[in-house]
Amino acid sequence: xxxxxxxxxxxxxxxxxxxxxxxxxxxxxxxxxVRKGSILRLRPGVxxxxxxxxxxxxxxxxxxxxxxxxxxxxxxxxxxxxDTGPHVWLAPSQHPLAHPDCRCVTHYYRGAPPIxxxxxxxxxxxxxxxxxxxxxxxxxxxxxxxxLLSAKSRARIRAALPRxxxxxxxxxxxxxxxxxxxxxxxxxxxxGIHLECQVVIADVGRVDFVIAGRLIIExxxxxNHEGGNRHRDLMRDAAASRRGYETLRFDYAQIVHDxxxxxSAVLAALExxx
Numbered sequence: 001x002x003x004x005x006x007x008x009x010x011x012x013x014x015x016x017x018x019x020x021x022x023x024x025x026x027x028x029x030x031x032x033x034v035r036k037g038s039i040l041r042l043r044p045g046v047x048x049x050x051x052x053x054x055x056x057x058x059x060x061x062x063x064x065x066x067x068x069x070x071x072x073x074x075x076x077x078x079x080x081x082x083d084t085g086p087h088v089w090l091a092p093s094q095h096p097l098a099h100p101d102c103r104c105v106t107h108y109y110r111g112a113p114p115i116x117x118x119x120x121x122x123x124x125x126x127x128x129x130x131x132x133x134x135x136x137x138x139x140x141x142x143x144x145x146x147x148l149l150s151a152k153s154r155a156r157i158r159a160a161l162p163r164x165x166x167x168x169x170x171x172x173x174x175x176x177x178x179x180x181x182x183x184x185x186x187x188x189x190x191x192g193i194h195l196e197c198q199v200v201i202a203d204v205g206r207v208d209f210v211i212a213g214r215l216i217i218e219x220x221x222x223x224n225h226e227g228g229n230r231h232r233d234l235m236r237d238a239a240a241s242r243r244g245y246e247t248l249r250f251d252y253a254q255i256v257h258d259x260x261x262x263x264s265a266v267l268a269a270l271e272x273x274x
Contacts, residue, residue, distance in 0.1 A: 004030055005038045005049055014048040014060075014115050043097060046115060055086045056116050061099035062106070064090040065113035068130050069139075071123035078142035078179035079127075080135040080256070089113040089126065105130075120148050125160045137168045137186050138179035145174055173197060180219035180255050181208050187259065188266065203239045207247075215269050216240055216247040219255060246273070 004025050008015045017030060030047060033039045040048045042060035052060075055074060059066040068087035069079045085103030090096065092108050107126060118126070120143060128136035140157070143149050149157070158169040171189065175198050176182045185195055188211075195209040195217070209217040220233070237247045246269060250262050 003038070004033045004047070008039060008047060008049045013052070014042070014046065016115065017045040017047060020047065042116075043099075048116075052116075058086045058099070058102075058104060059088045060116055061097060062086070062088045062090075062102065062104040063094055063097040064088040064106075065115065066117040067107060067113075067123050068105075068126040069123075069135075071117050072120065072127065072139050072143070074117070075120060075143075075148065076146060077120075077139050077148070078182075080138050080179060080183070081131045087126070087130065089118060089122075121153055121157050121160070124157055128161060128165060133165060133168055134183055134186060136165070137172065138182040140169065141172050141174070141176040141182040142179055144172060145176055177208070178219060178221050180221060180250075180252060183255055184217065184219050184250070184262075185209065187263070191263070191267075193266070193270070201240065201243065201245070203243065204236050204245075207236075207240075210245075211266070212270060212273050214245055214273050215266075216245050217266065218247065218249045220249050220251045 004020060007020065007023060007025070011019070017027070020030060021027065030039070034041045034047070040050055040052065042048050042052070042057060043063060046060055053074065055070050056066055059070070065088065066074065066086055067089040069081045069083070070087040073079045073083065085105055087105045087107060089107050089109055091112055092110060096102075096104065096106055107130065109126065124136060124140055124143065127139055140149075144154070154169060158166050161169065171186070176185070185197065188195060193211060195211055197209055198206055199210045200206050207216045208219050211217060218233070233249070237249075240247050248265055248269060254262050
């Protein structure tokens with residue numbers, strides 16, 4: 001005979017008490033399993049089998065489902081906004097549930113939140129509403145790169161966006177190696193600058209972007225400033241210079257926190273090449 005624990009596992013690791021009761025488990029039986037530690041009560045009426053990640057437990061205790069940046073980050077998607085606490089979707093008529101050490105960022109959206117976490121499509125749409133176009137674009141390209149978005153998924157996301165934002169899906173590519181590349185390309189696109197992406201140059205290798213046939217732009221993540229990576233990049237830049245290219249490299253702090261400096265450097269370099 002199936003136990004409550006076995007049944008919850010077969011249901012994906014989490015289940016509503018009402019569903020379990022329809023399957024023949026009484027409230028008393030569920031409470032006894034919670035007391036013995038074989039199942040967890042995430043909030044009144046919602047049960048799970050350990051382990052449950054902390055962010056998911058907080059979202060459940062808050063009364064909703066993990067969404068937005070938190071749901072994307074849990075799937076390995078590159079997310080621009082800082083991790084300030086679990087983003088939780090509640091229906092407009094809901095009220096947050098009191099729970100210890102609440103750090104939750106509440107989102108009130110229409111519809112009924114699922115248990116624990118939302119699909120990646122929903123998380124991306126919520127991210128646009130929460131953090132804006134740039135955060136959405138970088139996360140969308142990251143999810144595509146990770147093969148988390150099928151053609152049908154991308155079409156559904158586009159349809160769910162406000163009309164004014166749908167061009168972001170049309171501009172997106174599946175080959176961005178980092179969110180920094182996505183941000184840089186989007187911001188230069190807005191300035192009317194066309195970039196060739198993921199270009200292979202003889203003796204240099206693959207570079208992030210080439211502008212006007214002679215200006216290489218590289219977006220360096222934190223790991224590029226350590227040890228052998230830094231030496232390798234200097235060797236690549238020297239090889240590019242021998243072939244008549246100028247290379248501009250920008251790191252995370254510059255692209256995210258000091259964009260005016262990046263923009264002025266790129267525009268000045270383009271003016272020199274003209």
